[in-house]
Amino acid sequence: MENPTLINGRVQNPNLSSLGLQSSVDQSVQLRIFKIIVIGDSNVGKTCLTFRFCGGTFPEKTEATIGVDFREKTVEIEGEKIKVQVWDTAGQERFRKSMVEHYYRNVHAVVFVYDVTKMTSFQNLKTWIQECNGHSVSPMVPKVLVGNKCDLRNNIQVPSSMALKFADAHNMLLFETSAKDPKESQNVESIFMCLACKLKAQKSLLYRDMERQEGKLQLSQASNSKSPCPC
Ligand SMILES: Nc1nc2c(ncn2[C@@H]2O[C@H](COP(=O)(O)OP(=O)(O)OP(=O)(O)O)[C@@H](O)[C@H]2O)c(=O)[nH]1
Numbered sequence: 001m002e003n004p005t006l007i008n009g010r011v012q013n014p015n016l017s018s019l020g021l022q023s024s025v026d027q028s029v030q031l032r033i034f035k036i037i038v039i040g041d042s043n044v045g046k047t048c049l050t051f052r053f054c055g056g057t058f059p060e061k062t063e064a065t066i067g068v069d070f071r072e073k074t075v076e077i078e079g080e081k082i083k084v085q086v087w088d089t090a091g092q093e094r095f096r097k098s099m100v101e102h103y104y105r106n107v108h109a110v111v112f113v114y115d116v117t118k119m120t121s122f123q124n125l126k127t128w129i130q131e132c133n134g135h136s137v138s139p140m141v142p143k144v145l146v147g148n149k150c151d152l153r154n155n156i157q158v159p160s161s162m163a164l165k166f167a168d169a170h171n172m173l174l175f176e177t178s179a180k181d182p183k184e185s186q187n188v189e190s191i192f193m194c195l196a197c198k199l200k201a202q203k204s205l206l207y208r209d210m211e212r213q214e215g216k217l218q219l220s221q222a223s224n225s226k227s228p229c230p231c
């Protein structure tokens with residue numbers, strides 16, 4: 001296997017990357033990094049949700065995100081420390097155009113967000129899913145649906161039953177929560193932890209498969225070493 005190369009301070013293995021099995025490794029402390037992107041209409045609360053997960057607080061004031069903001073948090077799953085790198089993307093078309101390719105490149109998991117008090121943000125999920133599929137994101141990449149702003153109980157426009165049906169149809173788990181309500185912070189945490197756990201399980205399996213395949217490859221290379229065939 002080729003040696004890993006250092007890209008943006010992270011070690012990446014070109015072989016794994018081309019197979020979509022890449023999970024980056026933080027070179028200094030040897031942590032695996034899971035890249036999770038947060039997608040959805042402007043104003044649904046993507047920045048607030050990522051703040052809540054990574055910083056534990058609700059920001060007093062937010063501006064529309066331009067391009068992308070990175071936040072990260074190190075979590076521990078079954079004794080392994082993993083860096084969850086959250087990409088808080090821009091919902092406004094004019095602030096995301098040039099960045100879209102970067103959002104989806106080597107992504108490990110996707111969080112689709114809508115605002116439970118705004119039906120259009122739920123209806124627009126179809127477009128977000130299309131964009132994601134249009135960037136060849138593998139069906140193996142776990143995706144979840146998040147209905148945010150549940151604290152605004154009197155203004156709910158998207159019934160849970162409707163959201164659940166949509167989530168089921170797209171093979172996603174549904175989380176209804178609030179980035180604002182501190183009582184919901186555990187629920188926000190579980191969105192990202194659920195994805196990190198899925199990724200850890202999936203990647204452990206994939207790496208085991210890769211190792212097995214590599215073992216086979218090395219064996220067949222060894223047995224072919226005397227072959228006259230040049231390839
Ligand atoms: N009541 C309530 N307000 C929220 C919640 N989450 C976010 N907000 C408010 O919704 C507005 C938009 O939040 P942002 O997190 O900036 O929205 P965004 O999705 O990042 O928007 P873009 O960056 O433009 O894509 C802000 O005024 C937040 O204070 C929530 O759970 N409950």
Ligand SMILES: [Mg+2]
Nearest residue numbers: 046047064065
């Ligand atoms: Mg934002």
